[in-house]
Amino acid sequence: MNIRQLLLLTHLLSIVACLQTVPVIVASHKLVPDLKSEIRSDNLEAHNTTSVTNLIKKLITQCSSDEYVLVNIPGLTLDDVTDSKRDLWPYVRNYLKLSSTLVGLPWVHGTLNYKFLEKYIIKNCQAEAIYVNRVDDNEVQPYYDVRTRAIVVNLPPLPEQDDVPARLQKLLEYDELIRKILRKLPSPHFTLIISSDVTSLTHPVPTPHIKANPEDFEIFNEIVNHESRETEYERNDRFKSVEPVWYEPKTTEDRYLRNKKKDEIHLFNYELWSKNEKLVSTIIVMILGLFLMKFIEWFNKFKQYIIESNKRKNQLIIDQNKRID
Secondary structure (H helix, E strand, C coil), X not given: CCHHHHHHHHHHHHHHHCEEEEEEEEEECCCCCCHHHHCXXXXXXXXXXXXXXXXXXXXXXXXXXXXXXXXXXXXXXXXXXXXXXXXXXXXXHHHHHHCCEXXXXXXXXXXXXXXXXXXXXXXXXXXXXXXXXXXXXXXXXCCCCCCCEEEEEECXXXXXXXXXXXXXXXXXXHHHHHHHHHHHCCCCCEEEEEXXXXXXXXXXXXXXHHHHCHHHHCCCHHHHCXXXXXXXXXXXXXXXXXXXXXXXXXXCHHHHHHHHHHHCCXXXXXXXXXXXXXXXXXXXXXXXXXXXXXXXXXXXXXXXXXXXXXXXXXXXXXXXXXXXX
């Protein structure tokens, strides 16, 4: 075997040993306890897609967020989201710091099924879908209702690794876009998932080397693996849940019928009588007074009739006696 063949064989073996992986970032403003129990406790080896999907399903099942932002950046790799690239993600990193739940997975076998996750959010949280298919935050129009949203962001593929300036510029643009989208949302309770639907080759790295250099092999290591994250706690409990104020539509048939019913007067309605006790008493006194006046008037007429009748009888008797005489 000559040197050329040996080099070719070495190259082929390195390709076979490589993994097809994607990085995955999962962040939630609200705390979802014990989320990491769905996966291995370390990132020394690649995670399988099934366990990561189960982790995300567990997060979604809580329905603790008002907005679920699923960001797909084709071609995204671990190298794009390490501490050395912190300056390319100023806004996303701030949102990660604010998150009570934060998981960073540098290597995941295969890709996430974004369509499945979208449908899972819609089904479990009665959400409405919004789609962003270009680098334009105007695709998310402002809204003010309380319905949960699943915002699916499908961005253009990143430039190739060898085109460094263009790739770095795109990452900055995508960071700015995510900030603009999140700022439009009426609620601070968000869940952010960032990954790629295109895998990249990942060379195996010795475990001791990973442990010795976490800043090179962890997603934003200084945030995701900060010592304060060793204990789970709610970082955003100052945001209290407020019951929404519901305003009745001003012109609807239901409201018209309700008001019409309220305006109806029911004679045997005890509540109506209780509320209008003085008025009812006044009306009763007036009716009794009128009845008494009518009674006195009738009695006087009847008395006058008796007197007149007696007079006529007496006159008739007198006339008859005169005739006899």
